[in-house]
Amino acid sequence: LWIRRQRQHGARAEDHGMSLTFRKAIREQTSVLLALAGSSGSGKTFSALRVARGLVGPAGRVAVIDTEAARALHYAERFDFDHGDLKPPFSPEAYATAIMAAEGAGYRAIVIDSMSHEWAGDGGCQDMHDDGHAKLGGGENTNVLAWREPKLAHKRMVSRLLQCRSHLIFCLRAEEKIKFVKDERGKTKIEPAGWMPICEKNFMYEMTVSFMLHDDQPGVGRPMKLQEQHKACFPAGALLDETAGGALATWAAAGAASSVTVPAPTTSAPSDIERSLLIGEIGTLLDRFDVD
Numbered sequence: 001l002w003i004r005r006q007r008q009h010g011a012r013a014e015d016h017g018m019s020l021t022f023r024k025a026i027r028e029q030t031s032v033l034l035a036l037a038g039s040s041g042s043g044k045t046f047s048a049l050r051v052a053r054g055l056v057g058p059a060g061r062v063a064v065i066d067t068e069a070a071r072a073l074h075y076a077e078r079f080d081f082d083h084g085d086l087k088p089p090f091s092p093e094a095y096a097t098a099i100m101a102a103e104g105a106g107y108r109a110i111v112i113d114s115m116s117h118e119w120a121g122d123g124g125c126q127d128m129h130d131d132g133h134a135k136l137g138g139g140e141n142t143n144v145l146a147w148r149e150p151k152l153a154h155k156r157m158v159s160r161l162l163q164c165r166s167h168l169i170f171c172l173r174a175e176e177k178i179k180f181v182k183d184e185r186g187k188t189k190i191e192p193a194g195w196m197p198i199c200e201k202n203f204m205y206e207m208t209v210s211f212m213l214h215d216d217q218p219g220v221g222r223p224m225k226l227q228e229q230h231k232a233c234f235p236a237g238a239l240l241d242e243t244a245g246g247a248l249a250t251w252a253a254a255g256a257a258s259s260v261t262v263p264a265p266t267t268s269a270p271s272d273i274e275r276s277l278l279i280g281e282i283g284t285l286l287d288r289f290d291v292d
Helices: 002-009 044-056 071-075 092-104 125-135 145-162 228-233 242-253 272-288
Strands: 020-023 033-038 062-066 082-085 109-113 167-182 188-197 209-213 221-225 259-262
Touching (some): 033 044, 033 188, 033 221, 044 071, 044 109, 044 167, 044 242, 062 092, 071 109, 092 109, 228 242
Parallel strands (some): 033 167, 033 209, 062 082, 062 109
Antiparallel strands (some): 167 188, 209 221
8 A cells, every 4th residue: 555655646745855734724813914095185194003003902013114205203193103214216125125124123013105106106116117118128019028027026025015924004095097988979078987096906906905095084995805704894984993903903813723733754764563564565465466
């Protein structure tokens, strides 16, 4: 049986020096990524700081990475947080490095205000594209090619963010889009097409939860991504505040894992007992096929 199994499976765990840990699928100490997008006056920064406080509790440490000319300091008298001023160029690597530094310093919640600069700010992805496009000659046939490096840099950043063990809250600017439509007379007219966050198109959906905020109801999030398990944390029409952050923290911390570790295999010789069992099994197989 031992010989047959090895022949059937081919590659063995010991070939790669692997050590696997299998755990019962129970949620434990999950970090969350929350994105709040909105126009000026919609309450993004204020809401982010409220949710951050709820996530870490009264004594938890909160850091703000500020790309908005230190505007987060306007809230220093209302909230307890540490402030870092991120300067251009706003490359994906710069954001990832700043966030990893804050995580390493022990901040349990990190607010990034604004994340939009990573895409459309000085030295962000769009600038990286334009610089690359110019170096490639600026022709139409090189426009798509010039997006290769900025998009790879963005993906590397997102990959690092997803590994972060601190809670991350991203504030993003939003802009109102328009569309051109034909009326019943065939004339072209302009209609509003809703608000869109200024970021890479998939960024809001990489989040645990994401919202759009509007200045007619500051601090009230309209879900862009809100899965069933998180709906209880964010009742419809409620403010994004400490209560919401606390509920999300409770969800993130729920569960306790039990685990069993599979140690890395060794290449030591089989024991006397194992050797005897193998010899007996081989003998049985030989007798079955009448091999002399």
